Amino acid sequence: MSNPEEDLWRRFQEGSEQAFTTIYRSYYAILFKYGYHIAQDDELVKDCIQALFVELWKSRQTLSHTTSIKYYLLKAMRRKVYRMLRQEEQYTEYASDAETQDVNFSPELELITLQTTQLQQASLRQAIDQLSNRQKEAITLLYIEGLSYPEISDMMSIKIRTVYNLVHTALESLRKQLNQPGLWAVVAVLLCSQ
Structure with a gap:
């Protein structure tokens, strides 16, 4: 018996715009809060979330199966924020000062x-x-x-x-x-x- 998250993810992978919208609305605030913990830049975090969901939609059919959408998205968001920080050349400063x-x-x-x-x-x-x-x-x-x-x-x-x-x-x-x-x-x- 699959859990509701697995069913939602499967429907999203099959191309359901309703499932995609549900995932976006359910996790946007969580992703924003977590991204802000890392970057402390509202616009950068919003851009990361937007880019993440665009990429998810484009590659939905090849994405791996997940039993926890929240975990999957948080992990992807972390990668996206650090990638964006590197692109903006803020990563070096952040990494060297990560402990303080x-x-x-x-x-x-x-x-x-x-x-x-x-x-x-x-x-x-x-x-x-x-x-x-x-x-x-x-x-x-x-x-x-x-x-x-x-x-x-x-x-x-x-x-x-x-x-x-x-x-x-x-x-x-x-x-x-x-x-x-x-x-x-x-x-x-x-x-x-x-």
Whole structure:
């Protein structure tokens, strides 16, 4: 018995414009948010999404089978954004500064910080800013996008053990920096509820 995503993908591959539109509408916001985590450039991300869907439509009959459209699209989006960054000669600067470049975190986390006191907001922002770009990306993919460790490993082109280490190190860093019990509980609830 196939799942609804497999059926949707199959219909898309067979040329259903309705299936294609459903996929586009269902995943546009997710792709935009993820692309923005990498590039922090609205127009570049929108261009990448547009180019990605044009390529998907043109090559739909030769695309591989997937059981997770979200994973398939996120992986393709990652490649597309990095390719576009390289074309714009921003990649070298980004790659050399990958551990220190600031990446915006999820809207959910932004909402939580707005609902806390000013002191908690400052502490949380400072703690997140201390995370490396790769730690932020791994946590976003795991807790916000709901991908598995093997999927994140494949997307980021790193070993599964490295993903575990990135997440563990990030959470340990947040725990140590957020030594206010109430604030750490808020962050823990946020991450576990995604």
